[in-house]
Amino acid sequence: MSREERDMRAGDYVLGLMDEADRARAERDLTIDPEFRDAVWSFSQRLEALDRSAAPEPVAGDLWSRVAAQIADVTQQTRLELVQSDMAAAGAPLTPPDRHGALGLKRPMSGFFRGARGTALAATMLAACALGYVIGQASVTARDPEVVVVLLNEEDVPGALVEAYADDRVRILPLTDFEVPAGKVLEVWTLYDADVGPVSLGTMDAAREAVLSGPDLPAPRPDQLYEITLEDAPRSAAGRPLGPILVKGFAVSPPR
Amino acid sequence: MDDCDTLMRRVAGGDRAALATIFDLEAGRLIAIAKRIVRRRELAEEVVQEAFVTIWHKAALFDHERGAARAWMTTIVRHRALNILRDGSRLDFHDADQLAALGDRAAEAESAYADLPETEDLKRCLGLLEPQRRRSIVMAYVVGFSHGEIAAHLGAPVGTVKAWIRRGVSALKECLS
Structure with missing residues (x-):
């Protein structure tokens, strides 16, 4: 668009x-x-x-009690449920994950998702579908990403989607507004080799969609770890993550 | 950050008392906004009642709209009011009474524009638009006119009205940015 x-x-x-x-x-x-x-x-x-010139109307005395009665039995939807229902309505329905994992994905580091396996799997499918949808709308790239990643916060709520390409580009699509205080940046990392340790892919000064060019690394692979940390600007002085981890997740190959 | 934003985060966390506080702060204002569109007070109250149920249900979405709790609520109210308006019997543009009623509503929209303080950027930027473009935008926003109703009131083809609004919105966004 x-x-x-x-x-x-x-x-x-x-x-x-x-x-x-x-x-x-x-x-x-x-x-x-x-x-x-x-x-x-x-x-x-x-x-x-333009709304300010409308003088406030008196409020009927029982109006709040009518609202209160109606919400008494209404369960609030979580962010993930709202995103899922919007995705389903957008024509990319998400199959509810069963306890074996609807996609049968291998997750060698599944301990990370302990207690939230269903959420994590749902989020993984969400990533694949959401990116397909967004790319379909935006037509920003002719090439398919090697992997897609949904990055979750510590409550397992999706906070960002990442697409990583064979030519080292990485596209970040935030799903939430990260607070980035003055003097701080969001830094994106990946761990492609435990012996090398985390490698910085670049920084962002706000939670906006961005494409980072990334250093020359081996082609991204499924199950590769990605994370976003909050660092002092202009970037982590140590060349490795020092600040808090905001979101992290493991790559999957998108459906072709 | 606005009080409303802080309260809305608490609502997202399941706090009904925070929603009650927002209701006390905002319901009168929101009923007035709905009434400009649906005209009848009891309908405007119904709109706001339904809107607060939606706000409760979907509060988790709000975190996306940082700093915009009031705008988010206003949008929910306006769209609910427009639904009621458009669900109602369609206007017959040949009916003289209906055209007169359009005129009353259009006048209310014009006065909302006229009442904007001169210091407001929106007043200055709307004032820079060609009058037909400005009137079209203000009638759509304030009293919920459809393209067809704007066309009937201004005596212009619907396609022309759509073009006025497109160009007007574009110029307005440019001016406000």
Whole structure:
């Protein structure tokens, strides 16, 4: 999607000029496409000034109790569930993982996912589907990535998607807004050889979609570890991760 | 960071009291926004009631929209109100009463623009647009006019209205950035 097209869709969404189908698609993209999300919220926060001239209306005394009664039995959805349902609605349904793992993936370091195996597997499938979908929309690359990785935070919530290419490029798609305080950067690492240790792929100063050129490394392989840490700008002085790990995950080969 | 953003994070963590606090702070404002679109007070209350149930259900999404809890809630309310409006009987543009009602609503949109403080960037940037483009955008946002209703009110073809809005939004985003 071009920037102009994205801005036009964001405009139509914020102005309320979409038909039902386009609006549903826009709401899915709000969940999975950070650039569209930015375009929508920056525009809607500006137009909000027009709402200020509407004098607040009195609120019926029982309105809150009506809301409270309705939410008494409503379970809140988790971020992952919301993303999954949006992905399913986008035509890339996710098979619920069974306890054996729906994809039959080998996970030599599955201890990392202990207690969250289902979530991790669901997230892995989510990564493959979400990237396919986003690439399909954006057409940013003609070549398929060697591996895709979903990076999870310590609660096993997907925080970023990574595609790693044979020519050392790495594309990062944040799924959440990482807090990056002044003077800090997000640094992306991979561990392709335990003897070499973690290697920096590059840094980002904000949680935005980015393509890093990456150093010359062997082609990325399934089960290779990727992680993002918070480091002092301009990058970790030690050449290895010093700051807290925000998210990490293991690579899988995308379905062809 | 706005109080509302802090409260919304607590709502995402399952805190019903935080949602009640947001309701106390925002419900009157949100009913007023919905009423500009659906016109009737009881419908506007229904919109806000449903919107708060949605906000509770989907609060986990909010963390994506850092710094925008109010804009997020406003968007939910506006779209719910538009749903009710568009589900209703379609406007017959040959009906003189309906055209008069469009005129009242268009006037309300114009006054929302006129009431913007001169110091507001949005006022300056809307003021730079050609009047038809500005009016189209303001009518869509404030009172929820469809392309067809804007076209009927301004006496222009729907395709022309769509082009006005595209160019207007583009220029507006440029000016505001």
